[in-house]
Amino acid sequence: MFEALIRSFSDMIYLALIKEDRFNFLVNGFVVSVQLTFSAAVIGVALGLVIAIFKIRNKGATAAFANAYITVIRGTPAVVQLTVIYFVILAKSGLPAMLIASIAFGLNSAAYVAEIVRGGIMAVDKGQTEAGRSLGLSSLQTMRYIVIPQAVKNVLPALGNEFIVLLKETSIAGYISIVDLNKGGQHISSITYNGMVAPLCVAYIYLLMTTSMASALDRLERRMRAGD
Amino acid sequence: MISVKNLYKSFGKIEVLKGIDVQIERGEVVCVIGPSGSGKSTFLRCLNWLEEPDQGDIILDGVSMTEHKKDIDKLRQKAGMVFQQFNLFPNLTVLENITLAPVKALHLQPKQAEENAVRLLARVGLEEKASAYPNRLSGGQKQRVAIARALAMNPEIMLFDEPTSALDPEMVGEVLDVMKELAKSGMTMVVVTHEMGFAREVADRVLYMDEGVIYEQGTPTEIFVTPKKPRTKEFLSKVL
Numbered sequence: 001m002f003e004a005l006i007r008s009f010s011d012m013i014y015l016a017l018i019k020e021d022r023f024n025f026l027v028n029g030f031v032v033s034v035q036l037t038f039s040a041a042v043i044g045v046a047l048g049l050v051i052a053i054f055k056i057r058n059k060g061a062t063a064a065f066a067n068a069y070i071t072v073i074r075g076t077p078a079v080v081q082l083t084v085i086y087f088v089i090l091a092k093s094g095l096p097a098m099l100i101a102s103i104a105f106g107l108n109s110a111a112y113v114a115e116i117v118r119g120g121i122m123a124v125d126k127g128q129t130e131a132g133r134s135l136g137l138s139s140l141q142t143m144r145y146i147v148i149p150q151a152v153k154n155v156l157p158a159l160g161n162e163f164i165v166l167l168k169e170t171s172i173a174g175y176i177s178i179v180d181l182n183k184g185g186q187h188i189s190s191i192t193y194n195g196m197v198a199p200l201c202v203a204y205i206y207l208l209m210t211t212s213m214a215s216a217l218d219r220l221e222r223r224m225r226a227g228d
Numbered sequence: 229m230i231s232v233k234n235l236y237k238s239f240g241k242i243e244v245l246k247g248i249d250v251q252i253e254r255g256e257v258v259c260v261i262g263p264s265g266s267g268k269s270t271f272l273r274c275l276n277w278l279e280e281p282d283q284g285d286i287i288l289d290g291v292s293m294t295e296h297k298k299d300i301d302k303l304r305q306k307a308g309m310v311f312q313q314f315n316l317f318p319n320l321t322v323l324e325n326i327t328l329a330p331v332k333a334l335h336l337q338p339k340q341a342e343e344n345a346v347r348l349l350a351r352v353g354l355e356e357k358a359s360a361y362p363n364r365l366s367g368g369q370k371q372r373v374a375i376a377r378a379l380a381m382n383p384e385i386m387l388f389d390e391p392t393s394a395l396d397p398e399m400v401g402e403v404l405d406v407m408k409e410l411a412k413s414g415m416t417m418v419v420v421t422h423e424m425g426f427a428r429e430v431a432d433r434v435l436y437m438d439e440g441v442i443y444e445q446g447t448p449t450e451i452f453v454t455p456k457k458p459r460t461k462e463f464l465s466k467v468l
Contacts, residue, residue: 125313127315128317130278130311130315133301133304135305135377135378136329136333136334137333141332146317146319146328150318153319
């Protein structure tokens with residue numbers, strides 16, 4: 001009885017992962033998920049910084065744009081944004097799905113990054129800016145050498161959290177026919193008629209990725225805390 | 229050196245400065261005293277344009293600040309400022325705090341800026357703290373570094389905004405000593421302070437501010453020993 005259970009369990013693993021090198025669905029999916037997360041994070045941080053600065057300057061059209069942007073992105077589900085961008089806005093663009101997904105996830109992340117960065121900059125004591133300006137530094141120099149380095153330290157935990165959320169969010173990429181880690185797992189399930197092994201493997205790999213991101217950020221944070 | 233003409237400043241509906249006229253000569257040490265809310269700090273912050281006045285002008289070395297708003301960064305380099313809360317940059321070491329502005333704004337060679345910084349640290353008695361971060365310093369040490377940082381720009385005038393008010397009592401002396409030495413070296417200084425002893429001993433002139441105007445001014449003796457006007461007398465009777 002017990003032996004039979006072990007046997008059927010190892011059969012399942014063999015079918016899901018070993019036979020015909022099916023583990024490759026997970027390996028390739030993992031690479032796709034990492035690529036998506038990384039490129040979306042780059043777009044998200046760059047655009048998020050710009051939007052944050054628009055909001056902090058609080059002047060005219062740029063501030064209105066920033067507010068509208070954040071409202072729309074935060075007010076609609078990511079999966080809806082992804083499908084709208086893929087099937088409507090960029091439907092005729094002929095761009096590869098990976099690029100479109102990177103843009104979509106980047107645009108989504110930018111709204112959250114903007115709010116995080118804005119909070120971090122506002123949290124730097126006003127006296128820091130005054131001290132910089134009183135020494136004859138320009139407002140740009142004061143931002144660059146004094147305010148931003150302190151803001152980065154303030155926002156690092158929240159920003160790291162956003163990257164972890166972003167990684168998990170990319171698991172909806174399958175909606176536009178990208179085979180990421182999640183979709184790769186689904187493939188295995190449908191080939192083998194077994195919905196147990198692959199989802200557990202997928203969950204475990206996501207967990208490995210998020211925990212290693214968390215510990216990398218932890219180390220970075222500790223190193224940046226030199227001056228506290 | 230610096231002349232202030234008909235200065236007005238409001239925050240919303242509250243009128244803080246109601247017409248300030250004063251002339252400060254080179255090498256003069258001017259202490260500004262008065263009750264809280266009388267506009268002392270706002271007046272001082274207007275002198276290097278941290279607050280933009282609503283009306284009036286400040287003429288620094290013959291250059292009108294109102295007419296040269298675009299060159300404000302250059303003009304500010306002539307006026308060093310020391311704050312009540314020190315405002316050292318916590319992300320930089322003591323030495324970097326001092327060399328940042330000379331390197332970035334005056335385009336000094338880093339090596340030269342460092343030599344200057346070390347010399348200034350020695351002057352305020354903190355040469356051994358060069359590589360420490362500000363969070364490792366006591367309040368008095370922070371304020372002395374802040375003074376060295378302002379001096380590194382070779383300012384023609386130093387502005388002090390209640391430099392000892394945030395310090396534990398036992399650290400007030402070390403900061404005042406540095407300021408006294410500075411005064412003796414011929415630096416032009418404007419000091420907003422509650423340290424009446426310092427004002428009495430070091431100031432060439434004392435301004436008593438009340439309700440947004442310079443209500444009475446004179447030598448320390450004139451203000452502290454023989455004040456003429458009623459509100460000055462009342463204030464001094466409370467603080468002395």
